[in-house]
Amino acid sequence: MRYVPPGKPGxxxxxxxxxxxxxxxxxxxPTHGKYRTNLAPATAKPITEVPDSTPExxxxxxxxxxxxxxxxxxxSSTHRAEVLNAVADAIEANKEMLAVAxxxxxxxxxxxxxxADIPLVIDHFxxxxxxxxxxxxxxxxxxxxxxxxxxxxxxxxxxxxxPFNFPLLMAAWKLAxxxxxxNCSVMKPASPTPWSILKLMEVxxxxxxxxxxxxxxxxxxDIGKALATSPRIAKVGFTGETxxxxxxxxxxxxxxxxxxxxxxxxxxxxxxxDVMAEDDAFFNKAIEGLVLYAxxxxxxxxxxxxxxxxxxxxxxxxxxxLERVAAIRQGDPMDTDTMLGPQVSAQQLAKIGSYVDxxxxxxxxxxxxxxxxxxxxxxxxxxxxxxxxxxxDNKMRVFQEEIFGPVLAVTTxxxxxxxxxxxxxxxxxxxxxVWTRDGNRAYRMGRKIKAGRVWTNCYHLYPAGAAFGGYKIxxxxxxxxxxxxxxxxxxxxxxxxxxxxxxxxx
Amino acid sequence: MIVAxxxxxxxxxxxxxxxxxxxxxxxxxxxxxxxxxxxxxxVPQCLPDGELxxxxxxxxxxxxxxxxxxxxxxxxxxxxxPSLVLDxxxxxxxxFSLGAGDGTRFVTLPSADVPx
Numbered sequence: 155m156r157y158v159p160p161g162k163p164g165x166x167x168x169x170x171x172x173x174x175x176x177x178x179x180x181x182x183x184p185t186h187g188k189y190r191t192n193l194a195p196a197t198a199k200p201i202t203e204v205p206d207s208t209p210e211x212x213x214x215x216x217x218x219x220x221x222x223x224x225x226x227x228x229x230s231s232t233h234r235a236e237v238l239n240a241v242a243d244a245i246e247a248n249k250e251m252l253a254v255a256x257x258x259x260x261x262x263x264x265x266x267x268x269x270a271d272i273p274l275v276i277d278h279f280x281x282x283x284x285x286x287x288x289x290x291x292x293x294x295x296x297x298x299x300x301x302x303x304x305x306x307x308x309x310x311x312x313x314x315x316x317p318f319n320f321p322l323l324m325a326a327w328k329l330a331x332x333x334x335x336x337n338c339s340v341m342k343p344a345s346p347t348p349w350s351i352l353k354l355m356e357v358x359x360x361x362x363x364x365x366x367x368x369x370x371x372x373x374x375x376d377i378g379k380a381l382a383t384s385p386r387i388a389k390v391g392f393t394g395e396t397x398x399x400x401x402x403x404x405x406x407x408x409x410x411x412x413x414x415x416x417x418x419x420x421x422x423x424x425x426x427x428d429v430m431a432e433d434d435a436f437f438n439k440a441i442e443g444l445v446l447y448a449x450x451x452x453x454x455x456x457x458x459x460x461x462x463x464x465x466x467x468x469x470x471x472x473x474x475x476l477e478r479v480a481a482i483r484q485g486d487p488m489d490t491d492t493m494l495g496p497q498v499s500a501q502q503l504a505k506i507g508s509y510v511d512x513x514x515x516x517x518x519x520x521x522x523x524x525x526x527x528x529x530x531x532x533x534x535x536x537x538x539x540x541x542x543x544x545x546x547d548n549k550m551r552v553f554q555e556e557i558f559g560p561v562l563a564v565t566t567x568x569x570x571x572x573x574x575x576x577x578x579x580x581x582x583x584x585x586x587x588v589w590t591r592d593g594n595r596a597y598r599m600g601r602k603i604k605a606g607r608v609w610t611n612c613y614h615l616y617p618a619g620a621a622f623g624g625y626k627i628x629x630x631x632x633x634x635x636x637x638x639x640x641x642x643x644x645x646x647x648x649x650x651x652x653x654x655x656x657x658x659x660x
Numbered sequence: 661m662i663v664a665x666x667x668x669x670x671x672x673x674x675x676x677x678x679x680x681x682x683x684x685x686x687x688x689x690x691x692x693x694x695x696x697x698x699x700x701x702x703v704p705q706c707l708p709d710g711e712l713x714x715x716x717x718x719x720x721x722x723x724x725x726x727x728x729x730x731x732x733x734x735x736x737x738x739x740x741x742p743s744l745v746l747d748x749x750x751x752x753x754x755x756f757s758l759g760a761g762d763g764t765r766f767v768t769l770p771s772a773d774v775p776x
Contacts, residue, residue: 317698319698345752345754346752373752373753373759374753374754374755374756374757375753375756375757375758375759378755378756379756382756393698394697394698394754394755395695395696395697395698395702395703395754395755396695396696396697396732396735397693397694397695397705397712397755397756397757398695398705398755398756399697400712401707401711401712401755401756404712404713416698417697417698418696418697418698419697419698455698499751499752500750500751501749501750501751501752501754501765504749504750504751504767505702505703505767508767508769509702512770515770549740551738551739551740551742554738554739555696555702555738555739556696556697556698556702557702558698558702580738581696581734581735581738582697627696627697627734628697
């Protein structure tokens with residue numbers, strides 16, 4: 155079926171001509187009254203206008219968060235869990251609307267938002283609602299009259315800066331643990347995707363206590379920096395690229411506060427020859443595993459963008475994979491049959507094209523695709539790029555740098571040792587995939603690959619409860635797991651003496 | 661800091677004009693730092709000069725109209741120590757980068773791609 159695009163008659167998503175910042179539970183116009191137009195990636199036509207905020211708006215959001223901080227921080231875990239569960243229920247009740255809004259704002263196919271993004275958002279809030287209820291402090295009997303009690307206390311107001319590739323899911327990954335642990339958030343969405351999260355706030359405005367979540371849109375150079383440098387925040391969480399990651403750490407150092415960073419990857423997806431031992435369901439799964447590089451148009455930090463294939467199966471395996479890539483249906487993200495939508499922005503499209511040219515100039519062979527995709531009618535100005543596979547070697551730039559598009563770099567290896575060497579020959583270490591019928595080999599490889607997540611005989615699963623984060627320059631800290639409660643709280647130790655006796659020193 | 665010798669950064673006229681415009685609009689001087697990684701990666705970030713603390717393992721690729729251009733040594737090595745050209749292209753700046761004015765942003769191109 156095809157959904158009617160947001161704002162058109164009959165759409166499940168209504169669109170106002172203009173949106174404001176969400177601060178203190180209210181819709182607040184930006185101080186300087188400046189807005190910018192948000193475009194739909196599928197058509198390059200305006201969706202709506204969103205605030206082009208300034209540092210004054212950051213201060214307003216921080217005021218609201220600080221006003222809410224004490225009551226939310228002191229709320230019982232029972233109450234916080236109730237709120238998180240109510241958030242999940244409200245999203246579930248509006249699942250289709252949010253899936254369509256997310257698809258239109260980002261360009262990702264609605265089949266993905268319906269089946270992955272929004273269900274994962276819902277589950278994430280429920281996971282942390284459960285986690286916070288089960289959270290316990292610890293106490294230690296130091297000696298018979300002295301007890302050390304350990305309580306987890308919230309940090310206070312946290313800054314959260316999220317990327318454009320999963321606007322709602324990345325918001326959930328950051329908000330759910332922060333709120334569960336009793337913090338209030340000031341969140342800056344990514345500039346290309348400012349709107350779907352405002353639709354989410356419309357759904358949640360009567361569910362969230364005012365001030366615990368504040369959303370401000372605007373340029374990173376102004377409000378991102380103002381937020382990250384503010385002495386009124388207790389932590390920064392950031393997902394994005396490496397230079398901004400360094401700046402975040404630098405600003406955090408200046409304020410002596412913690413930060414967590416997720417900075418991308420260049421994830422290897424390794425296929426051993428035994429995947430072709432049978433032409434069965436597992437082999438079919440492995441083929442899909444390679445083609446998952448096109449999931450969310452490749453705009454995924456863990457995009458399996460380097461396929462390493464054992465040499466003796468390369469020709470036959472790649473032939474089967476190319477058939478599957480050729481069958482990808484690219485087009486209108488509103489159509490539930492569409493598998494590949496437009497890139498998020500014109501600049502992303504240009505960057506991908508530039509990388510494919512770099513690959514060609516380095517001598518990579520284009521096995522399929524390689525160009526922007528021409529689309530008919532309303533989609534003719536959309537930011538579409540053909541699903542592309544480049545064959546080359548791991549020293550090429552297209553194997554070393556995140557392209558963030560539906561572009562796979564493929565190479566071959568002779569044996570396990572060479573597969574491992576190529577897999578680890580990267581600055582990054584976020585994700586990896588290993589495909590083999592040999593469980594011992596899968597385990598050995600999984601332990602030796604220097605990445606925070608090694609999918610084994612699967613890829614692109616993101617269940618709450620499986621820790622996610624980077625080795626090497628891919629980042630610091632973990633998400634998607636109850637250990638996040640550590641990242642968003644601090645330990646209060648009460649060291650209590652139940653003895654009447656003085657120490658005897660003075 | 662490591663200094664590339666010879667310099668491996670050049671700039672198009674459009675990039676030089678954008679720097680001049682930015683200087684007129686915001687005052688002060690600027691630095692460029694090549695970024696990597698996800699989302700806004702692969703683009704140069706334009707920052708007020710001195711905004712990023714330059715480390716011992718940053719490479720000064722060269723200076724464009726008084727603006728130093730840096731790249732992390734590991735990224736430089738992974739990219740094969742390329743010569744780059746600073747240019748502008750349509751679109752919003754990413755990360756904490758300043759834009760190049762008029763809805764444009766700074767980009768880097770491999771020098772081979774620049775028409776001479």
